Amino acid sequence: MRSVTDTLQQRVTYPLLASVAELHETPLTGLTDDEIVHALREVEQATRTLAAIGHRLIVEASDRSLPSHTGTGTVKKFLMQTLRLSNADATARVAAATSLGVWHDMGGDPVEPRLPATAAAQADGAISADHARSIAAVMKRVPGSTSDADFRAAEQILADFARASSPDDIPRIGEAILARLDPDGHLTDERDRQRMRGITIGRQRADGMSPVRGEITPTLRALLDPVVAKLGRPGVNNPEDPDSPCGDYESVDRDTLAAAAQRDARTSAQRTHDALLALLQPGVAPDALGRHRGLPVSTILTMSVTEVEKAAGVATTATGGTVPLPEALKLAERSQPFLMVFNHDGVPLHLGKTKRLATAEQRMALIAAVRGCSRPGCDAPASLCAIHHVTEWGKGGPTDIGNETLACDRCHAMVHDGPGGWKTVVLGPDSKYPGRTAWIAPPHIDPSQTPTVNHRHHSGELLAEALARIHARKELDRQHHREWLRELQQPSGDAA
Numbered sequence: 001m002r003s004v005t006d007t008l009q010q011r012v013t014y015p016l017l018a019s020v021a022e023l024h025e026t027p028l029t030g031l032t033d034d035e036i037v038h039a040l041r042e043v044e045q046a047t048r049t050l051a052a053i054g055h056r057l058i059v060e061a062s063d064r065s066l067p068s069h070t071g072t073g074t075v076k077k078f079l080m081q082t083l084r085l086s087n088a089d090a091t092a093r094v095a096a097a098t099s100l101g102v103w104h105d106m107g108g109d110p111v112e113p114r115l116p117a118t119a120a121a122q123a124d125g126a127i128s129a130d131h132a133r134s135i136a137a138v139m140k141r142v143p144g145s146t147s148d149a150d151f152r153a154a155e156q157i158l159a160d161f162a163r164a165s166s167p168d169d170i171p172r173i174g175e176a177i178l179a180r181l182d183p184d185g186h187l188t189d190e191r192d193r194q195r196m197r198g199i200t201i202g203r204q205r206a207d208g209m210s211p212v213r214g215e216i217t218p219t220l221r222a223l224l225d226p227v228v229a230k231l232g233r234p235g236v237n238n239p240e241d242p243d244s245p246c247g248d249y250e251s252v253d254r255d256t257l258a259a260a261a262q263r264d265a266r267t268s269a270q271r272t273h274d275a276l277l278a279l280l281q282p283g284v285a286p287d288a289l290g291r292h293r294g295l296p297v298s299t300i301l302t303m304s305v306t307e308v309e310k311a312a313g314v315a316t317t318a319t320g321g322t323v324p325l326p327e328a329l330k331l332a333e334r335s336q337p338f339l340m341v342f343n344h345d346g347v348p349l350h351l352g353k354t355k356r357l358a359t360a361e362q363r364m365a366l367i368a369a370v371r372g373c374s375r376p377g378c379d380a381p382a383s384l385c386a387i388h389h390v391t392e393w394g395k396g397g398p399t400d401i402g403n404e405t406l407a408c409d410r411c412h413a414m415v416h417d418g419p420g421g422w423k424t425v426v427l428g429p430d431s432k433y434p435g436r437t438a439w440i441a442p443p444h445i446d447p448s449q450t451p452t453v454n455h456r457h458h459s460g461e462l463l464a465e466a467l468a469r470i471h472a473r474k475e476l477d478r479q480h481h482r483e484w485l486r487e488l489q490q491p492s493g494d495a496a
């Protein structure tokens with residue numbers, strides 16, 4: 001028994017543990033900064049791949065009925081006892097192995113993992129267990145009636161996205177994909193939404209406060225968001241600050257606003273509260289609210305001509321929300337929001353209600369094309385962005401729209417020539433995304449210095465792309481199949 005264990009250890013685990021022990025004892029002080037960054041990356045990649053190997057071991061343990069042989073009964077309890085795992089940890093590992101592992105059917109043949117692209121990315125060491133969990137959480141919510149191709153496309157997008165982003169970024173792109181997979185509401189339709197709508201203002205307590213809870217429809221949200229963005233902006237309508245600009249603060253200069261924002265210690269929940277309070281002051285109505293960051297304080301809806309023709313899909317708002325198309329069209333009839341309709345190439349066909357604002361027109365076109373902060377991974381919606389000149393004026397950059405993109409204040413500040421600075425470039429006509437602004441991360445984030453575009457505000461385009469890839473792959477499979485058939489039919493001397 002002893003010798004069998006020793007052989008197994010030598011064959012399987014000894015080299016791994018020996019490398020780890022060696023690495024553990026390697027002094028790090030002699031390494032350069034670049035070598036430390038490189039080592040961090042390699043260790044992370046190995047940890048991620050090891051998680052995928054963990055799935056294989058869990059599948060193998062289950063196939064061999066080790067839980068029942070050891071009297072633990074379930075795989076989870078087997079892991080908890082053997083590895084001394086917490087209940088939560090063991091549950092998470094079993095869930096991960098269930099969706100990412102290669103299991104076997106009744107005949108013993110391998111079955112493709114439920115989330116194949118995610119499993120492949122983890123096996124490559126490109127994504128962590130955290131990434132995989134976020135992806136699985138999104139995929140769990142894909143409606144059952146979704147076609148197989150759409151399901152695969154959605155998972156592929158999320159896995160590709162995860163390879164270049166943080167796990168924190170996945171839920172948001174997941175929401176956008178779900179909104180597109182379920183535009184007419186297989187999960188929820190307009191009737192469901194109307195049934196769920198409601199705001200409950202609870203009984204006022206002894207301390208004078210009242211609890212509020214409820215669910216609002218996409219339409220109310222689309223109307224509310226721009227108002228809250230303006231009236232709840234950091235620094236304004238702040239009851240804790242006697243010098244805070246109030247109401248429509250359009251005439252207040254930038255420095256005063258910036259100084260007020262600096263003093264503002266409110267939470268975003270408090271700012272939303274104060275925005276609603278300001279909205280209900282006499283004489284304030286959304287139409288009289290003027291502009292916010294150069295844009296009218298009213299709902300901006302962006303939709304594609306395909307979606308209008310089909311009367312299905314979702315319209316995107318400048319505040320980063322989505323409104324199902326039928327409701328967006330109703331909203332457009334009733335309250336005349338700024339409405340932008342785009343053709344297949346993203347060229348504006350219709351620019352509604354463009355009175356008075358000449359520069360706003362350019363800004364609106366930018367919003368429609370870019371939709372939000374253009375730095376890869378950033379989810380700031382257009383309403384929180386300023387115009388960024390890709391080639392700065394001082395360096396001879398033109399002021400036309402081809403040289404402009406949207407960037408939120410935080411990302412805008414990341415573009416500089418110093419150490420750790422990001423760069424931006426406009427992609428040429430031969431690129432996959434001509435005319436789009438791509439960002440180049442500093443070398444410690446991306447040693448390959450690859451210009452990357454932000455897909456977070458363009459999940460529809462990603463979905464189309466992934467579907468095209470899947471169809472192309474199927475076509476390739478069919479071709480291989482045909483060639484293989486032809487070879488079989490040809491008489492061959494070698495084969496015999």
Ligand SMILES: [Zn+2]
Nearest residue numbers: 373378408411
């Ligand atoms: Zn940003």
